Amino acid sequence: MSTDTPEGESSLPLRERKKQRTRRALADAALTLFSERGFDRVTLEELTAHAEIGRSTFFRYYGTKEDVAMAAEGELWEAYTAHFSRQAGQGPALDALRRALTDAIVSMPEGWDQRFLRTRRLAAGTPVLHDHSTLSSMKVQKRLVEILEERLHVDSRDDVRLRLLGEFALSAWRCGARNWVAGRGYNARRGHGGTATLARRVDEAFDAIPGSLQLTL
Numbered sequence: 001m002s003t004d005t006p007e008g009e010s011s012l013p014l015r016e017r018k019k020q021r022t023r024r025a026l027a028d029a030a031l032t033l034f035s036e037r038g039f040d041r042v043t044l045e046e047l048t049a050h051a052e053i054g055r056s057t058f059f060r061y062y063g064t065k066e067d068v069a070m071a072a073e074g075e076l077w078e079a080y081t082a083h084f085s086r087q088a089g090q091g092p093a094l095d096a097l098r099r100a101l102t103d104a105i106v107s108m109p110e111g112w113d114q115r116f117l118r119t120r121r122l123a124a125g126t127p128v129l130h131d132h133s134t135l136s137s138m139k140v141q142k143r144l145v146e147i148l149e150e151r152l153h154v155d156s157r158d159d160v161r162l163r164l165l166g167e168f169a170l171s172a173w174r175c176g177a178r179n180w181v182a183g184r185g186y187n188a189r190r191g192h193g194g195t196a197t198l199a200r201r202v203d204e205a206f207d208a209i210p211g212s213l214q215l216t217l
Contacts, residue, residue, distance in 0.1 A: 176202030
């Protein structure tokens, strides 16, 4: 298992650093096993044996097989909500959502982009993981709207704009990530350029939102 220290982890207490390294190593082992044999063909018992941990240890870090398979995506969502929740300053809410997302992307540790690519390939051929990814994005969108409600002192049930902001942010992510994975964009190749290029593709998707609303038929 890899024991690389992610960027920013060195500032954490030793106990927390060890937990994060174990969590990352477990996710790496799971992704390798799932990629080689297929998600549905690997039991939880086989996974924990391969990672040399017990079931109880596994469940301290991940709730389900789906969670560990999609760990790279989950790490981004955790970073996104953390960046947005502690973001200071004023200005348009969509700009704040955009800035928090691109900041989260470029804050991902070295090698995250390749793990994310492998995760996307795995999910593309595994319906249960595709559904899990969709549900996870819906959960993070709900959390973003909750943060907006707290900051603006507005109930999203009364003001649909807050929910629309969440939709716009996650839609920009999906469009940008798909373009990055597929190698679309200026001087692009599939998954090329790491997190900096992924953030650029997401920025381009946010840039396109106003124009998309002006399209006529």
